[in-house]
Amino acid sequence: MTLSVRDVSLGKRLSGVTLALEPGKVTAICGPNGAGKSTLLEVMAGLLKPNAGETLLGDLLPGRDNPRERARRIGYLPQSPEIAWDVPVRSLIELGRMPHGDRAKGPVDAAIDALDLRPFEQRRVLTLSGGETARVLLARILAGEPDWILADEPLAALDLAHQRIIMRHLVSEARRGRGVALVLHDLAIALNHADRVVLLDRGAIVADGPPSEALSRESIERVFGVRGEWVGPPGRRALSV
Numbered sequence: 448m449t450l451s452v453r454d455v456s457l458g459k460r461l462s463g464v465t466l467a468l469e470p471g472k473v474t475a476i477c478g479p480n481g482a483g484k485s486t487l488l489e490v491m492a493g494l495l496k497p498n499a500g501e502t503l504l505g506d507l508l509p510g511r512d513n514p515r516e517r518a519r520r521i522g523y524l525p526q527s528p529e530i531a532w533d534v535p536v537r538s539l540i541e542l543g544r545m546p547h548g549d550r551a552k553g554p555v556d557a558a559i560d561a562l563d564l565r566p567f568e569q570r571r572v573l574t575l576s577g578g579e580t581a582r583v584l585l586a587r588i589l590a591g592e593p594d595w596i597l598a599d600e601p602l603a604a605l606d607l608a609h610q611r612i613i614m615r616h617l618v619s620e621a622r623r624g625r626g627v628a629l630v631l632h633d634l635a636i637a638l639n640h641a642d643r644v645v646l647l648d649r650g651a652i653v654a655d656g657p658p659s660e661a662l663s664r665e666s667i668e669r670v671f672g673v674r675g676e677w678v679g680p681p682g683r684r685a686l687s688v
């Protein structure tokens with residue numbers, strides 16, 4: 448089922464954005480600070496109502512029709528999530544099952560393993576480091592087995608090894624048929640791992656397509672004002688600036 452926004456505008460934050468995401472793919476949303484990436488993701492999650500335009504999940508309006516159904520279908524990880532209760536890690540991840548009304552062991556265990564959280568399972572969440580906390584919050588989303596994973600900077604707090612593990616896992620979730628949309632600042636991760644890149648600037652889409660096209664030298668210079676050169680072999684490219 449396609450997740451799309453049609454002609455969405457919200458103050459100065461988004462203007463006339465139209466985008467249709469397909470399941471089975473990883474889409475990276477990139478762009479400079481303040482470009483509207485988080486706003487777009489929140490609108491796509493059905494959690495922020497635009498002034499004009501609409502978000503559609505197939506032909507459903509997510510959020511308004513049925514919030515529980517939306518939560519079952521769309522797992523949304525905000526940029527700076529807050530943790531209200533100092534509960535054990537496993538209990539927090541189990542909260543991801545709330546839209547299903549169960550604590551199914553299988554998906555909770557799978558999420559714990561995917562995010563390398565076995566050693567922390569019984570720890571209280573407020574004792575974890577920033578990167579460990581970020582992994583727990585993403586595990587909560589995975590435990591809910593949503594059709595769509597929308598995550599705002601899910602790798603920002605992670606060390607190199609965990610960035611790799613988690614990016615690979617998100618790619619494998621997409622290959623199993625889920626839709627994955629990630630706000631990413633690291634253009635090399637977007638280039639190497641995403642199937643599609645949507646480049647935003649000042650609230651509008653300025654490039655949208657295969658990563659090597661959307662993140663060409665020219666568009667990086669135009670949008671970020673930085674001259675860069677992609678170096679290294681395909682799949683392992685780095686941006687030399």
Ligand SMILES: Nc1ncnc2c1ncn2[C@@H]1O[C@H](COP(=O)(O)OP(=O)(O)OP(=O)(O)O)[C@@H](O)[C@H]1O
Nearest residue numbers: 458459460478479480481482483484485486487526
């Ligand atoms: N609640 C709000 N009310 C008004 N303006 C807002 C609000 N939240 C964000 N903005 C503004 O909207 C613009 C887009 O913000 P957004 O957080 O979507 O950008 P972003 O691309 O995710 O940026 P970053 O890379 O810095 O996280 C920014 O100029 C921001 O200051």
